[in-house]
Amino acid sequence: MSNSTSYKAGKRSNKSVTFFVCFLAALAGLLFGLDIGVIAGALPFISHDFQITSHQQEWVVSSMMFGAAVGAVGSGWMNFRIGRKYSLMIGAVLFVVGSLCSAFAPDTQILLIARVLLGLAVGIASYTAPVYLSEIAPEKIRGSMISMYQLMITIGILAAYLSDTGFSYSGSWRWMLGVITIPALLLLVGVFFLPDSPRWLAARGNDDKARRVLEKLRDSSEQARNELNEIRESLKIKQSGWGLFTNNKNFRRAVYLGILLQVMQQFTGMNVIMYYAPKIFGLAGFASTSEQMWGTVIVGLVNVLATFIAIGLVDRWGRKPTLKLGFLVMAIGMGVLGTMMHIGVESTVAKYFSIAMLLMFIIGFAMSAGPLIWVLCSEIQPLKGRDFGITVSTATNWIANMIVGATFLTMLDSLGNANTFWVYAGLNVVFIFITIALIPETKNVSLEHIERNLMNGKALKNIGE
The missing domain is CATH 1.20.1250.20 (MFS general substrate transporter like domains)
Structure with a gap:
């Protein structure tokens, strides 16, 4: 007892x-x-x-x-x-x-x-x-x-x-x-x-420390020993990211796809909303600082709530259908918002309709490209090049993010409000076709199976089959 x-x-x-x-x-x-x-x-x-x-x-x-x-x-x-x-x-x-x-x-x-x-x-x-x-x-x-x-x-x-x-x-x-x-x-x-990561400790030859960490984190000593054995087994496969990149064209395809995915995520225009939300609310006709700031809070709340949609859909619908729907929702939201700015947002109804389109765009992003791009970038990289591939795609995310943040106000000044939002709407339409042509469906497929298909030269959109 x-x-x-x-x-x-x-x-x-x-x-x-x-x-x-x-x-x-x-x-x-x-x-x-x-x-x-x-x-x-x-x-x-x-x-x-x-x-x-x-x-x-x-x-x-x-x-x-x-x-x-x-x-x-x-x-x-x-x-x-x-x-x-x-x-x-x-x-x-x-x-x-x-x-x-x-x-x-x-x-x-x-x-x-x-x-x-x-x-x-x-x-x-x-x-x-x-x-x-x-x-x-x-x-x-x-x-x-x-x-x-x-x-x-x-x-x-x-x-x-x-x-x-x-x-x-x-x-x-x-x-x-x-x-x-x-x-x-x-x-x-x-x-x-x-604690230190048990995998990192084992990779450095500190098996005893790795075992002690696992025993603190797992339900039993036996479970900890079994996991440590699996870690040792995986470490027998030497990772050689740069060498693999220069010598294997199939791995290069995965790295380039990771780069493309992160560029797509950033050029949806979501971070324009995140960084310049008060200004966008001002463009939509909400002049006071108080209105703009509370509007920004609503943007953040919708972003949080819509993320739960992604969590619920990603393993039920799959990555590809959810991405296509998200890009479509974002294209409509940005396109209609640009149209409203083109015809003017003088009336109260027009103002609130414009904000509804903005929130529709945010829902589209949070339920799809926001979380799913990170999921896909981790799934498509083979084990031997995963560290290298994810480093490249993560760096791409921030470089693209910087470009978007550094050009938005210039685009507003040079292209005008409506044309700027139409540009982002058009990019989201392009991303629907890229998703159809290149992005694989990886739902319920093991990483090993995806890697095998990739390294055997299958088309990128088919590596999840």
């Missing part, structure tokens, strides 16, 4: 440790979302205080993306050398330093440097946290844990919008940027209590 009780207690303890570990790693996703979302509300006040041009505003936004691209590229090497835990720790330190420097920036130049530091932190988090979660979580809850990370990003964006709205009444943009220091400090403290 007592042995049984002890076992059950141990089982509960192990589960609580696992969830604590995963929650702390997912906290990196919250910071990721906070730093993406916060600039939307702060930018109008920053531009007023520093008297900066539209072009300079674009650089305030996109400087973080530049840092994130650099951080993502460097994360593969850093994760290999010092492990997931200490990579997350470095990211947490950069979050703290970047947030404080942003809050106390005396001029635009210092603010740009601070935004680059935050970008480095975001790039490290966007690479390390999902990898760490996939390696630390038990197989039966791995999908939900990685989904929690994606959900935490959207919650972070919403929290940033709420914080921005609260501080907007006093115009306190420094508090908007500085308050992020609090969750950053929580992450920094929490990371000290995280």
Whole structure:
């Protein structure tokens, strides 16, 4: 009786440790979302205080993306050398330093440097946290844990919008940027209590430490031993990303597809909405700061709620049908929004209809390209080149993100409001045809089967068959 009780207690303890570990790693996703979302509300006040041009505003936004691209590229090497835990720790330190420097920036130049530091932190988090979660979580809850990370990003964006709205009444943009220091400090403290990844420890030859970590995280010693044996078996396959890329044309196809997927995600126009939401609400006829800020909060809330649609559909409908529907919804939303700006949004009905189209676009993104592009990028890369392939696709995401952030206001000035939104609507139509022609359906297909089809030269759209 007592042995049984002890076992059950141990089982509960192990589960609580696992969830604590995963929650702390997912906290990196919250910071990721906070730093993406916060600039939307702060930018109008920053531009007023520093008297900066539209072009300079674009650089305030996109400087973080530049840092994130650099951080993502460097994360593969850093994760290999010092492990997931200490990579997350470095990211947490950069979050703290970047947030404080942003809050106390005396001029635009210092603010740009601070935004680059935050970008480095975001790039490290966007690479390390999902990898760490996939390696630390038990197989039966791995999908939900990685989904929690994606959900935490959207919650972070919403929290940033709420914080921005609260501080907007006093115009306190420094508090908007500085308050992020609090969750950053929580992450920094929490990371000290995280174990190293058992896979990384085993790869470094520390099998005893890897076993001890697994015993803390799994239901029984036997389960921990079995998993360690599987890790040892997988490590017999030597990963050689760059060598594989230069010597194998089939692997190059997977890398190029990962690049294409991330470009598609960014050029839907979603991050234009994230970074410039108050301005877009202004274009739609909502003139007051209060209206624009609360409108931005609604954007964040819809983004969070619609992410649950993706979680429900991805394994039921599949990746490809959900992506096609999402791109169609986004094309309609952007296209009609552009048309409304072309004919004018003078009446109250026209204003609210325009915002309905904006929210329709957000639902389309959050239910499809937002989470599913990351899923596909991890599924299509063969084991021997997975680290290299995901490093390249993650860096592409941030480079494309930077380009979008750095060109939107210029497009508004040169093309006009309606034409700018029509351009993004047209791109989403193009992405429907790309999805049909190139994107594979990977639902209920093992990674090994996808890899075998890829390396045997099957057409990209058929590698999930």
